[in-house]
Amino acid sequence: MTRSPDPSITQSLCVVGIGLMGASFAMALKASGFLGRITGISRSDETMRKALERNIVDDASTDLRAVRDASVIVLCTPVRLLIEQISELGAICKAGTIITDMGSTKTEIVRAMNALPPDVRAVGSHPMCGKETSGIDVAEATLYRGMPWILTRTERTDEESFQVVKSLAEQVGAIPREISVERHDVLLAFASHLPYALSTAMVSVTDQFGQNNPEVWQVMAGGYRDTSRVAASDVTMWLDILLTNADAITGAVRDFQFTLDQLTAMLERRDEAGLKAFIAAAVSARKAHFG
Amino acid sequence: MTRSPDPSITQSLCVVGIGLMGASFAMALKASGFLGRITGISRSDETMRKALERNIVDDASTDLRAVRDASVIVLCTPVRLLIEQISELGAICKAGTIITDMGSTKTEIVRAMNALPPDVRAVGSHPMCGKETSGIDVAEATLYRGMPWILTRTERTDEESFQVVKSLAEQVGAIPREISVERHDVLLAFASHLPYALSTAMVSVTDQFGQNNPEVWQVMAGGYRDTSRVAASDVTMWLDILLTNADAITGAVRDFQFTLDQLTAMLERRDEAGLKAFIAAAVSARKAHFG
Numbered sequence: 001m002t003r004s005p006d007p008s009i010t011q012s013l014c015v016v017g018i019g020l021m022g023a024s025f026a027m028a029l030k031a032s033g034f035l036g037r038i039t040g041i042s043r044s045d046e047t048m049r050k051a052l053e054r055n056i057v058d059d060a061s062t063d064l065r066a067v068r069d070a071s072v073i074v075l076c077t078p079v080r081l082l083i084e085q086i087s088e089l090g091a092i093c094k095a096g097t098i099i100t101d102m103g104s105t106k107t108e109i110v111r112a113m114n115a116l117p118p119d120v121r122a123v124g125s126h127p128m129c130g131k132e133t134s135g136i137d138v139a140e141a142t143l144y145r146g147m148p149w150i151l152t153r154t155e156r157t158d159e160e161s162f163q164v165v166k167s168l169a170e171q172v173g174a175i176p177r178e179i180s181v182e183r184h185d186v187l188l189a190f191a192s193h194l195p196y197a198l199s200t201a202m203v204s205v206t207d208q209f210g211q212n213n214p215e216v217w218q219v220m221a222g223g224y225r226d227t228s229r230v231a232a233s234d235v236t237m238w239l240d241i242l243l244t245n246a247d248a249i250t251g252a253v254r255d256f257q258f259t260l261d262q263l264t265a266m267l268e269r270r271d272e273a274g275l276k277a278f279i280a281a282a283v284s285a286r287k288a289h290f291g
Numbered sequence: 292m293t294r295s296p297d298p299s300i301t302q303s304l305c306v307v308g309i310g311l312m313g314a315s316f317a318m319a320l321k322a323s324g325f326l327g328r329i330t331g332i333s334r335s336d337e338t339m340r341k342a343l344e345r346n347i348v349d350d351a352s353t354d355l356r357a358v359r360d361a362s363v364i365v366l367c368t369p370v371r372l373l374i375e376q377i378s379e380l381g382a383i384c385k386a387g388t389i390i391t392d393m394g395s396t397k398t399e400i401v402r403a404m405n406a407l408p409p410d411v412r413a414v415g416s417h418p419m420c421g422k423e424t425s426g427i428d429v430a431e432a433t434l435y436r437g438m439p440w441i442l443t444r445t446e447r448t449d450e451e452s453f454q455v456v457k458s459l460a461e462q463v464g465a466i467p468r469e470i471s472v473e474r475h476d477v478l479l480a481f482a483s484h485l486p487y488a489l490s491t492a493m494v495s496v497t498d499q500f501g502q503n504n505p506e507v508w509q510v511m512a513g514g515y516r517d518t519s520r521v522a523a524s525d526v527t528m529w530l531d532i533l534l535t536n537a538d539a540i541t542g543a544v545r546d547f548q549f550t551l552d553q554l555t556a557m558l559e560r561r562d563e564a565g566l567k568a569f570i571a572a573a574v575s576a577r578k579a580h581f582g
Contacts, residue, residue: 128512148510177509190500191511195518197554198489200573205550207576209481209543217580218468219439220482221419223521225581227486230514232577235570242566246558252500253555257548259496263488264544267537275533279526282491285498286523289508290516 005164009098011036014070016085018042018051018060020131021102022076023139026056028172031141041066047136056139065092072164075101079109079240086112086122095119098161100168102127104192104237105245106152106184113154121161124152124181127174128192134234145173152181189248193241197253199231200238296455300389302327305361307376309333309342309351311422312393313367314430317347319463322432332357338427347430356383363455366392370400370531377403377413386410389452391459393418395483395528396536397443397475404445412452415443415472418465419483425525436464443472480539484532488544490522491529 013029015022018040026038040057041064042048048060059066064085067073073089075082082101086109089099099122103109106124113122129147131138149169153162169176179187206224210216242249266274304320306313309331317329331348332355333339339351350357355376358364364380366373373392377400380390390413394400397415404413420438422429440460444453460467470478497515501507533540557565 128510130513147512150510179506179510183506187504187507187510190497190504190507192514194496195493195514197551198493199514199518200570201547201551201554202486202489203573203577204554204569205485205543205547206481207572208550209546210576213478213481215470215474216478216481219419219441219470219478220580221438222421223483223486223490223524226517226520227490228577228581229517231573232581233514233574235567235574238570239563239567242558242570243561243563246561250555250558252496253551255500256493256496257551259499260488260492260544260548263492263495264541267533267541270534270537272530272534276526276530278495279491279529279533281498282494282522283524283526285501286494286519289511290519290523 005160005167007035009160009164010034010072010168012039012070013037013072013074014039014041014067015057016041016064016067016073016075016082017077018047018057018136019076020134020136020139020143021127022074023051023056023136024141024143025074025076025172026051027139027141028144029168030055032171032173034171039066039070050136056136064088068092068094070097072098072100072168074168075099075103078236079103079105079244081240083108083112087115090116090120093120096121098123098164100125100165104188104241106181108244110152110154110181113156116156118156120156121158122154122156123161123165124154125165125169126150126152126184127169130233132229132232134237142173144169147174149174149176150184151176151178152184153178154181185245185248189245189252193245193249194252194256196230196233196238197249198256199228203228203231296451296458298326300451300455301325301363301459303330303361304328304363304365305330305332305358306348306365306367307332307355307358307373308367309338309348309427310367311425311427311430311434312418313365314342314347314427315432315434316365316367316393316463317342318430318432319435320459321346323462323464325462330357330361341427347427355379359383359385361388363389363391363459365459366390366394369527370394370396370535372531374399374403377407381407381411384411388412389414389455391416391456395479395532397472399535401443401445401472404447407447409447411447412449413445413447414452414456415445416456416460417441417443417475418460421524423520423523425528433464435460438465440465440467441475442467442469443475444469445472476536476539480536480543484536484540485543485547487521487524487529488540489547490519494519494522
């Protein structure tokens with residue numbers, strides 16, 4: 001059995017990036033009775049002012065060097081920025097500091113963590129939640145409640161740092177689950193990045209069709225609304241996800257295209273039995289996993 | 292200006308198919324103070340019993356010939372069944388009867404309506420709403436409220452029958468909008484049938500991937516849930532939609548595939564500027580039309 005980590009380790013926690021994810025995390029920690037001090041780092045003066053006014057953080061700074069004395073650092077910035085920040089932190093952090101992140105891809109992040117000085121500890125993590133809106137104003141303390149939170153070990157992960165990050169995930173109500181870095185990005189390509197790519201390409205093709213057929217936007221119902229929702233998400237966040245998981249995503253898209261071709265081939269030859277079996281299997285799979 | 296139709300025309304209304312759409316329509320009419328008598332036709336004894344017990348209809352029958360004396364008949368069955376019922380109704384209905392439907396495709400339905408005897412009237416219609424669950428048990432009086440309701444004229448549509456169907460749509464809270472049969476199926480291929488095809492193919496490919504990677508179902512969040520929702524809808528309803536609009540749907544899928552290929556090509560060559568412009572345009576289009 002694993003022991004709960006010493007609470008003094010989290011007495012000084014630093015959240016880098018005070019947007020939806022970072023601000024919600026700080027709010028959830030405070031709501032759960034977290035006793036440590038939370039410092040927020042943001043590049044925006046307005047965000048810092050709001051974070052302090054709303055008591056989301058105890059201190060705030062625009063300077064990454066303000067993390068110098070933190071015992072735990074949680075990077076909540078877009079993936080490519082946080083990869084840069086990891087290497088900067090190598091020169092800033094004291095020995096023993098635990099760095100974790102909230103990035104939606106892991107291969108490149110873990111590679112950056114593995115390049116940290118040997119006395120800095122790092123655990124990859126990825127809470128499986130979000131919204132199609134972003135920023136501190138839409139943050140909420142319940143964002144992580146009941147959501148999966150993936151943990152990936154790095155060459156800089158020891159048992160204590162792993163348990164610290166796991167405990168933080170539990171403290172905000174998430175359900176931690178360990179997945180290796182090798183598996184993470186392939187699984188997420190199907191579970192999250194493929195739906196995003198399809199949703200975005202669907203809105204794009206509708207936008208093109210709509211140039212000469214503007215009525216198309218007036219005859220939509222729940223099917224289009226739901227299927228297109230994720231396409232409205234934050235541009236920078238998704239650009240970074242696509243660019244740091246490009247190979248796994250193009251692989252998932254290729255598999256998807258074969259399946260879509262199969263569906264259209266049945267449609268072209270009016271293969272009623274084949275279509276019915278295809279549709280019914282999808283209904284069963286969706287219902288089995290989402291009820 | 293159009294006049295409101297004589298209310299006596301709708302004094303005897305018959306709803307054929309007492310599932311989600313038909314039962315919700317009858318409930319919405321009654322909730323709005325509709326004064327006519329509503330007869331329900333269903334092939335299921337249990338559905339009829341429920342419809343009568345819950346006061347959704349005033350009379351019920353399993354026999355389509357029970358529509359004989361109805362002044363307005365609303366067909367709420369799956370598309371291919373309702374096409375068969377239209378031609379049966381030609382031999383059953385009295386002169387002047389108004390037939391309408393709730394089918395999600397219109398070309399084949401309007402063709403069947405145009406083949407009715409010249410003294411029977413018919414208006415194509417298509418309320419743009421639904422649920423991923425079906426049947427009388429999930430029916431609700433508010434289903435149509437605020438939803439678009441498309442009307443298509445046929446060779447059997449006169450001004451009075453058009454106004455009668457339009458008034459019924461308004462009475463249940465929907466927003467009627469006329470679209471020609473030629474335009475309807477192409478627009479709907481993009482606005483509704485393409486999202487369904489993508490959602491279903493996505494669940495199908497995930498199901499295949501999940502055979503050897505079952506953890507994929509444990510790392511999903513809102514993006515997958517929303518994008519896959521419509522794939523859980525009624526099999527028969529969608530089989531009929533696909534088979535009666537196959538050409539327009541395969542056309543929309545082909546356009547979609549070009550757009551998806553464009554996205555993957557940019558991903559493969561790590562074209563940051565191109566990806567960013569693509570994503571940002573989709574965000575703008577989604578937000579412009581869904582807020």
